[in-house]
Amino acid sequence: MNIQAITEGIFYVGVNDRTTQKFEAMWPLPAGVTYNSYIVKGSDKTALIDGVEVSEACKLKKNIKDIIGCDAPDYLIINHMEPDHSGSIGILRSFFPNMTIVGNAKTLEMVKGFYGIEDNVLKVADNDTLPLGDMTLSFHITPMVHWPETMMTYVKEKSVLFSGDAFGCFGALNGAVVDSEMDTASYFPEMYRYYSNIVGKYGVFVQKALAKLKGLDLAYICSTHGPVWHEQIADVVDIYDRLSRYEAESGVVIVYGSMYGNTEEMAEIIARRLAECGIKNIKMHNASFSHLSYILSDIFRYKGLIIGAPTYSNTLFPPIESLVQAIKTREIKNRVIASFGSYTWAPQSVKRINTVLEEAKFKTSDIRTVEMKQALSEPTEQSLRSLAETVADELMK
Ligand SMILES: Cc1cc2nc3c(=O)[nH]c(=O)nc-3n(C[C@H](O)[C@H](O)[C@H](O)COP(=O)(O)O)c2cc1C
Ligand SMILES: [Fe+2]
Ligand SMILES: [Fe+2]
Missing domain, CATH: 3.40.50.360 (Flavodoxin domain)
Structure with a gap:
């Protein structure tokens, strides 16, 4: 059993961080944190979804190699530019020079500003699609969850949503990746703490994002922090819905x-x-x-x-x-x-x-x-x- 396989063609390549003491230099991490990254391996093309924190770039490269061998991913999809995910972009570009960086207009402006990268990029707009062969990515812009450029990426054929920080929580992964393969009890208090500290100001925008996701069939939610949600999707969406409405x-x-x-x-x-x-x-x-x-x-x-x-x-x-x-x-x-x-x-x-x-x-x-x-x-x-x-x-x- 490959614990990194989420569903056929979709793999976890993220990393655990059990050494950073405070997330954003403010929020204690008693059980660590993950920077989640995923591979979507279509029959024609391969996409890497989100990067990791800069010091974890080599671990990410190794995880990618374990999944796709010596090939390079064709695309790097950037759902969110906060450096806990984007910090590795410059290094990934040097590892995989031919990999096209995919983001919306605001994302690409930040990619240029932070990392000086302007070439081999692909600008996408809301609802645009990108074919990978037997799978297709679609992009859904969800501003201010919790930065202006934030978007989500969806694979219709597998009903998998890559949600960025939304539905994320603190806590490293202790072996398993998908909720159905672990006891998730310890992650829920850390979801409240993650939401209230990081995303909390942007309840209105979380509500808009949730409204936008309403029509999507969801088998897996792959966020950038914590477990992949599969069996507990309803619970997790409910927590984000209640917190973003300030319902107590x-x-x-x-x-x-x-x-x-x-x-x-x-x-x-x-x-x-x-x-x-x-x-x-x-x-x-x-x-x-x-x-x-x-x-x-x-x-x-x-x-x-x-x-x-x-x-x-x-x-x-x-x-x-x-x-x-x-x-x-x-x-x-x-x-x-x-x-x-x-x-x-x-x-x-x-x-x-x-x-x-x-x-x-x-x-x-x-x-x-x-x-x-x-x-x-x-x-x-x-x-x-x-x-x-x-x-x-x-x-x-
Ligand atoms: C360093 C310091 C500064 C204080 N400044 C004020 C003040 O400006 N005005 C005031 O009425 N009391 C001031 N106090 C008194 C406290 O507000 C008061 O004793 C309060 O009841 C202390 O509550 P506590 O026992 O919960 O710490 C100050 C006390 C300390 C120790
Ligand atoms: Fe973030
Ligand atoms: Fe994040």
């Missing part, structure tokens, strides 16, 4: 910053009251210790969002400033929202949290707030409990 599950995320424990005490009171009100799924993050990527992943997932912080040098405690800015960038919406904070002499934190949330298009009147001076008092405790009750009521509606 029942549950509350409480994120707080705290230096000396006062704000943390407020968070604990809110959490306890939420639990007493019957909220079962409560995720708590101390923003100084949970990595932002995991916090955002939970925020994309759950309906309630409660943010708290101390005032720090007349402004917002910095880890929470980063968090609220990240929420604003990702245009998160449709959440039941509240804020809380503490100060000693001149309050700023709650005001600042609410200001950024308002910039993020949450309505001021929808943000429930509690502010505490110095230590906890009975009235503050009561206000925090009633904030939790209001959030719980909203969520139970």
